[in-house]
Amino acid sequence: MKASVLVLVCCLLMPVAAEAVPFWGAKQSSPADTQPAALKPGEWIWGGDSKAMGPMAVLVSLTEQRAYVYRNGVLVAVSTVSTGKPGHETPTGVFTILQKDKDHHSSKYNNAAMPYQERLTWDGVALHAGGLPGYPESHGCVHLPSEFARRLFDSTNMGMVVVIARSGEAPERLVHPTAISPISATTGADDEAAPLPAGEAFRWQPEKAPEGVVSLLMSTADRRIFVYRNGVEIGRARIEFGAAGPPQGTHAYLVAAGGQPGRMPPWLRIGIPGHEEEARQPVSPQDVARVIAPGAFVAQVLPLLSPGVVLLQTDAHVLPETTGVKTQVLNADPPTL
Known part of the structure; x- marks a missing residue:
């Protein structure tokens, strides 16, 4: 009898194993050339990210059930999501991250696991890992794939802007975004830059962002190159291509050391999902001269x-006059040199 009591006491004193947290969605990124519209529920693209690249912002399209992540004005990641179901609709508008909790559990819904929670409102709306059935099914939060939510959690800062948009309530450029950010990374406001007038070769406005990190985006489809500094467009230009024609696909390039003042610097390719073999390959002077x-x-x-x-390259359209709902995601993760 005493032995039985002792066993019972020992069992009561043993720590209760924590309930396993579900894992939602794909474990790895889809190739960077994947059209966001082709992503299946739970799939995502993470081209890479570095906080040193400049300010980040997130745009959630309730209509598309996708989230777009921009760094320094350029798309670096996209994911399928699941938002609020009827009666629990996810609110639209401009939000900021108020709180971050990697191991959050709900105080409203039976202690449900909400990993990598990034709170947007104090009454319970947040970004976090959760179920992704392919349609809105949450109680108002934005559900993300688990691995995507982890990477986003590691990349964001408190106060970062998150814009949530729905067709009929916001401009279509926010509902169906492209590879260039349609919102201000600091205010979340619609931030559409005027197109180049007919006959104007380029625009240069460095005073719009006098300092900060620089990034470039090149659309071979629109024959445009854009320059961003601290998340603000400071210039764009029309471009053409040499006899070899424009390069194809989604690629990323990094300025390498060893350049000379007043001359085009050397470039390296960045390995992105689907093009990992390109990592650290030098770009030939002939390829540079194509642009x-x-x-x-x-x-x-x-x-x-x-x-x-x-410099991020896409063969998708990015200009308002040429875009539909298709886009491509680009990478922003410098390789280890």
Whole structure:
């Protein structure tokens, strides 16, 4: 009898094993060339990220059931999501991250696990890992794939802007975003830049962001190159391509060390999902010369091309007059040199 009592006491004193937290969604990124519209529920693309690249912002399209992540004005990740079901609709508007809790459990819904929670409102709306059936089924939160939620949690800062948009309530450029951010990373406001007028080769406005990290985006479909500093567009130009034609697909490039003042610096390719074999490959001078930009524009950009600056290439349209709902995600993760 005493032995039985002793066993019972020992069992009562043993720690209760924590309930296993579910894992939702794909474990690895889809290739960077994947069209976001082709992502299946739970799938995502994470091209890479570095906080050194500049301010981050997130745009959630309730209509598309997708989240778009921008760093320094350029798309670096996209994911399928599941938002609020009827009666528990996810609110639209501009929010900021109020609180972060990696191992959060709900105080409202039976202690349900909400890993990598990033709170948007004090009454319970947040980004976090959760179920992804392919349609809105949450109680108002934005459910993300577990691995995507982990990476996003590690990349964000308190106070970061999150915009949630729905068709009929927001401009379509926010509902169906492209590879260039349609929102301000600091205020979340609709931040559409005017197109280049007919006959204008380029625009250069460095005073819009006098300092900060620089990134570039090139759309071979629209024949445009964009320059961002601290999340703000400071220039864009029309471009053409040499006899070899434009490069194809989604690729990323990094300015390498060893450049000379006033001359085009050396570039390295960045390995992104689906193109991992390109990591650290040098870009030949012939490939660099394929891109033809106005000389006066190049003269303005060259002093900004310090080692570590990233250029992101897409063959998708990004201009409002040419875009539909399709886009491509680009990478922003510098390789280890």
